[in-house]
Amino acid sequence: MSGGDMAKPLLGHGSMDGDPSITPAAGRTIGVLGSGDFARSLAIRLVCSGFKVVVGSRNPKRKAGLFPSAAEVTFQADAVKKADVIFVAVFREHYSTLCDLADVLAGKILVDVSNNTEINHHKESNAEYLASLFPACTVVKGFNVVSAWTLQSGARDGNKQVLICSNSQEAKRTVAEIAQVMGFTPVDMGCMSSASEIENIPLRLLPAWKIPIFLALGLFLCFFTYNLIRQVIHPYIREQKNKLYKIPIEVVNTTLPCVAYVMLSLVYLPGVLAACSQLYYGTKYRRFPDWLDQWLQHRKQIGLLSFFCAALHAVYSLCLPMRRSHRYQLIEMAVKQAMEKKMNIWVEEEVWRMEIYISVGIIALGLLSLLAITSLPSIANSLNWREFSFIQSTLGFVALVISTLHTLTYGWSRAFDENQYKFYLPPTYTLTLLVPCTVILAKVIFSLPCIQQRLLRIRRGWEKGRYVKFVLPSATGEYSSGETSSNV
């Protein structure tokens, strides 16, 4: 890697001048054991941050050319002698090969940057294992959550947090200072027992998304099967018509909006259930059941998946006229009309229905895009609480109402048409309306002044049946005390 952007120090040393709690770490010598990808990126970043770097390699001659000229590349034992803080950029399985260095390493701070290939791969964390091999050293776990790429890409890009843990406060502070000078934000994760948790972080695959993804897939599967029965299996069984060609686009495109719409309502349903629970128990201090708690925590992911399905639905819908089957159907209709000598096929009601539901659908998608954008941490951080809650809560609910209008205008009077009930199954859109309409109705009920007032009082700390002490002046001007129920 060339120095490039990294040619200049990322942070001027003066940037710490005003903070007396931070001792000037830059300028001290830092050791790096290992000469692989991570060691190289780390050395470049350390050099650019104003540190002296000494790299310890088993074969310094061969590896020296890979490091910036400002970094000294030498034998492991030599490097370790020259520094008090040593980053161990070596895989766990090779830690034991460093045991020969135990004497020179005694009393020094070892920074364990290693990761595993599996979650909870070993009984003890890599950092604890390193500490057990070098009892005379102080081990600090850190920097494993940043990749070699992040180290290279400078302070402006990549993950800036460095999670640190150790049993020694002093060693932790030293490593935190180094991280800060390098342009990272150190996060104290406590003592060494947190090392396993820190080592598991880079291995986690979207932990917050599992439940929402399974929910979306489950809904997709249900609606897809339902639409398949209505659009493909029914015509085949009743009229021996082969409609299999509908599966890739038409069936998928009738399924996606159902998932998007129901998922959007599932963002607001837990709020309604939480409000019901608060009204029923007359307090906000009672814990919600675990499932409701989990649901409330996953609303962002559920909302984003709803937006994803809605966006796919928009793209699929735009592609509908491009299909060969659609062109054949149009020609077929035109020929049929010509043979029937029909000149005017304009149906005013149908025209209006379509104009309205497409327009309303576009507005709903626009609002969903806004919700998705403002849920990005960088955007969300630039909003104050009122702005964020207005967009996510108020505009989100408006998006749900507009999506309902989109669904209603799309369905129009088809719910009352007997022919639409295939195998006695109602049109899909009528099913999708169930949860969103319940949410909208509940929100309307909650906005009634008598209920809204009670909910507001509960959310400000008022509790049903709670007795409070009161003090009243008596006729003689003296004060008498007593107890009353706060909800009287």
Ligand code: NAP
């Ligand atoms: P790498 O490219 O394979 O480098 C490992 C280095 O270990 C080698 O270059 C070698 O340097 C040294 N080493 C010392 N004793 C060794 C031995 N007995 N056998 C083999 N190598 C030995 O690996 P890496 O990607 O730099 O990763 C190094 C550590 O950083 C790992 O623990 C990894 O989990 C952690 N990490 C890496 C990244 C990343 O993005 N790459 C991110 C976070 C954490 P010499 O030949 O010069 O001695």
